[in-house]
Amino acid sequence: MKKWVFEKMLTVDGWKRNYPVITDAGGRIMDSGNNPDEVEIVKGISIPPFYNAHSHAFQYAMIGLAEKPARNSNDSFWTWRETMYKVANRVSPDDVEAIATMLYHDLLLNGYTHVAEFHYLHNSPDGTPYEDPAEISKRIISAVRTAGIKLTLIPILYQNGGFGKPANPEQRRFILDTDSYLEILNSISLDHSIHSALGFHSLRAVSGETISRLSENYIGDAIHIHISEQLKEVADCLSFTGMRPITYLSELVNLDQRWNLVHATHASSGELDLIASNDSRVVICPSTEGNLGDGIFPIEAYSSVKGEWCIGTDSHIGLCPFEELRILDYSNRMTSHRRLSFQDISMDSLILNIHSSGAEAVGSVPKKFLEEGSFLDVLVVDDTH
Numbered sequence: 001m002k003k004w005v006f007e008k009m010l011t012v013d014g015w016k017r018n019y020p021v022i023t024d025a026g027g028r029i030m031d032s033g034n035n036p037d038e039v040e041i042v043k044g045i046s047i048p049p050f051y052n053a054h055s056h057a058f059q060y061a062m063i064g065l066a067e068k069p070a071r072n073s074n075d076s077f078w079t080w081r082e083t084m085y086k087v088a089n090r091v092s093p094d095d096v097e098a099i100a101t102m103l104y105h106d107l108l109l110n111g112y113t114h115v116a117e118f119h120y121l122h123n124s125p126d127g128t129p130y131e132d133p134a135e136i137s138k139r140i141i142s143a144v145r146t147a148g149i150k151l152t153l154i155p156i157l158y159q160n161g162g163f164g165k166p167a168n169p170e171q172r173r174f175i176l177d178t179d180s181y182l183e184i185l186n187s188i189s190l191d192h193s194i195h196s197a198l199g200f201h202s203l204r205a206v207s208g209e210t211i212s213r214l215s216e217n218y219i220g221d222a223i224h225i226h227i228s229e230q231l232k233e234v235a236d237c238l239s240f241t242g243m244r245p246i247t248y249l250s251e252l253v254n255l256d257q258r259w260n261l262v263h264a265t266h267a268s269s270g271e272l273d274l275i276a277s278n279d280s281r282v283v284i285c286p287s288t289e290g291n292l293g294d295g296i297f298p299i300e301a302y303s304s305v306k307g308e309w310c311i312g313t314d315s316h317i318g319l320c321p322f323e324e325l326r327i328l329d330y331s332n333r334m335t336s337h338r339r340l341s342f343q344d345i346s347m348d349s350l351i352l353n354i355h356s357s358g359a360e361a362v363g364s365v366p367k368k369f370l371e372e373g374s375f376l377d378v379l380v381v382d383d384t385h
């Protein structure tokens, strides 16, 4: 048994000085305990850690490659995607493990203690499955164990090249039939030290029928999908289905607290209501959304309907959680001409809310900070820096 004394700690009941926490030999929080074997004083400012609810680890290798000035006047998300495909089609399992290990180490240093890996790089470079179809998933798990971060692995189903269109050759490493996908998902779920979740790349990459069927039969805690990130994607969805993406998704599935809508940048006000009233949540990735020119998530409108949200680093162009919040806040201020992006919520409550919402997004972990029985998991900020 060990007693920790945190000099300054943000708890669910506000800021506390010299806040004691008792843990058992395995590091789990105990209700109380006398005569600890060891006492440790933790200096600095202690707050709930951040959960990174959206990551594509291999993209950490392409930071900078897509930043060459004006390759052409139409540089956009779609040309960035060409660079991403080139990297995706070159990396070996060893490369992925090395890149992911470095990324997860760097995420820990920046204050993230749990990462949700949105993993769609499944096949060998020629598009055929590896002998073990979960080869790269297992490399991600290995990277996590080396780096020491916690993981929710979200194998991603990717089948089409656009609404009603076949996949193109550049997407060959991502494509799985539904049975192979479920095999990978089930093989991961059986390893109980790893959290897993169901994931669809996007409405453009998986048919509505498949999304509907798989999510209805899924018994896990969390489901993730990229949605409404780019204007072209909204236009394509409108012309294919007659509906905006989030509206279309709500027709396909029972939107509930399991659903994590990644980006939702171009959600209409009716769609923001839809997400909030069904207790689904948005995973906002401000540095990537800015880098790719996606648009600005309407955080002020979403906060006013008390929508739940958390953050992710996505392409890893930025790794600092405080910077993510600053970009989200400032981009809203620049368009609203007000300084109330998060409505009347204090920064303390904001950090606690992002923590509990991030815990929901990664699934199967304690939702409340410092909950009895959970592992002690705290972000300590150096207050002398």
Ligand code: ZN
Binding pocket: 054, 056, 118, 226, 262, 314, 315
């Ligand atoms: Zn993404």
